[in-house]
Amino acid sequence: MLHQVIGMQDAAVVKCDVDALFAQAFVQAGIGAWTCDLADNTLAWTPGVYDIFGLAKTDRLDRRDIVKLYDDQSREIMERLRADAIMHGRPFEMEAQIVRPDGERRWMRLRADVVRENGRHSRLFGLKQDITDEKQRWDALRSLAERDPLTGLANRARYEDLFLNGSRAQPGVTPLGALLLIDLDNFKQINDQFGHAAGDACLKMVGQRLASAFADAPLVARIGGDEFAVLSHADASPPALKAQVARLLASLARPIAWQGQTLVLGASAGIGFATDPYCYDADDLFAIADKALYAAKGAGRNAIIVGNAQIRAFPHDFGLEIGAHHGIRP
Incomplete structure (x- = not known):
């Protein structure tokens, strides 16, 4: 019995280490997870998303304020894809440009999917990844070409x-x-x-x-x-x-x-x-x-x-x- 308890504790420690490793890897890769409750537009982010937007982990998240950080063209495209996803339950992916509160412009890849519960679409969730460096490299290569x-x-x-x-x-x-x-x-x-x-x-x-x-x-x-x-x-x-x-x-x-x-x-x-x-x-x-x-x-x-x-x-x-x-x- 004691061996079983020790084994379970070891497994929990291993799982904790793996979770921490994955979380660290996601942050280093500029990736964060997010979710939005469609009932009241409440947002929840992992640390990686805060880093992308240049916000502190203690900052209050209000979707109305966050949307304003998208540049005009990206905001228009994102809102259109979001509305389509909510209506038809279709996932979407896009590249968006944002302007951080300090004025720095960044590019991110946004992936979103829809959760359906009790016969209705209740939640959006997905990943956001900082692709600014990738975008700059591709732009430089395209410029040469x-x-x-x-x-x-x-x-x-x-x-x-x-x-x-x-x-x-x-x-x-x-x-x-x-x-x-x-x-x-x-x-x-x-x-x-x-x-x-x-x-x-x-x-x-x-x-x-x-x-x-x-x-x-x-x-x-x-x-x-x-x-x-x-x-x-x-x-x-x-x-x-x-x-x-x-x-x-x-x-x-x-x-x-x-x-x-x-x-x-x-x-x-x-x-x-x-x-x-x-x-x-x-x-x-x-x-x-x-x-x-x-x-x-x-x-x-x-x-x-x-x-x-x-x-x-x-x-x-x-x-x-x-x-x-x-x-x-x-």
Whole structure:
């Protein structure tokens, strides 16, 4: 009998040690468990969740206050998934960004499931894990994969993913004002006369000037050897955008110093404006801008052409007048 009692005590000690080990491992991994009573929204957390949110273990938990720590987009998604889970009993998982009380931003992976008792959904429970470091590593890798190594701009793969593949051409996405296509003038002559090192130096400078001219644009990309694309915001008016492009072309026309040589480039631009910023056909919009660019190349160097929905171009567009007034044309 005594041996049985001692054995039971040893088992309890082992179980206690294992529980403590698991708890410690969860904390080190940035993982915490949580539950929410749906009757009154009472929250219960393990220490790991307090750590994720940057709260003290003695802090009072009020769901209304905790929800405010989610950033706006994450809060909207979380509340929508939560409502669906409560209604249909479906588990969900998401990545959410939170802002701690001290202002630090963190990312966490949220997993949730539903407990059904007495014929109703009574409780949500799940895990929360801090994935900030993981997110930063993946963002860094993705940035490398999506960047043109020479100019530092987005590369063609990123451009196609964001625009040509039609991922933006759906209602409710971030609105788009226009697609701007830019092609360098005299680039082949510089390569032929001074070599590819000079051409690379020109492309690097063009990348810097493009990034500076459209610092707030959703996308500035190098999509070919000497071809570039810019996606503009919907809130920019057509005259304002054309004036901005004219200033860009004036910037690109400035001489580039390279190994004692003065390299002179120019650029032509075609613009396609989205008739509906929230829902447009990416292929059609590209065709409009591309046709306008082709017309700008034919109209002379440092020209801007705006295409219309019928994929025509206007050689005497307002943009050309801006170019002439700024002395862009040779």
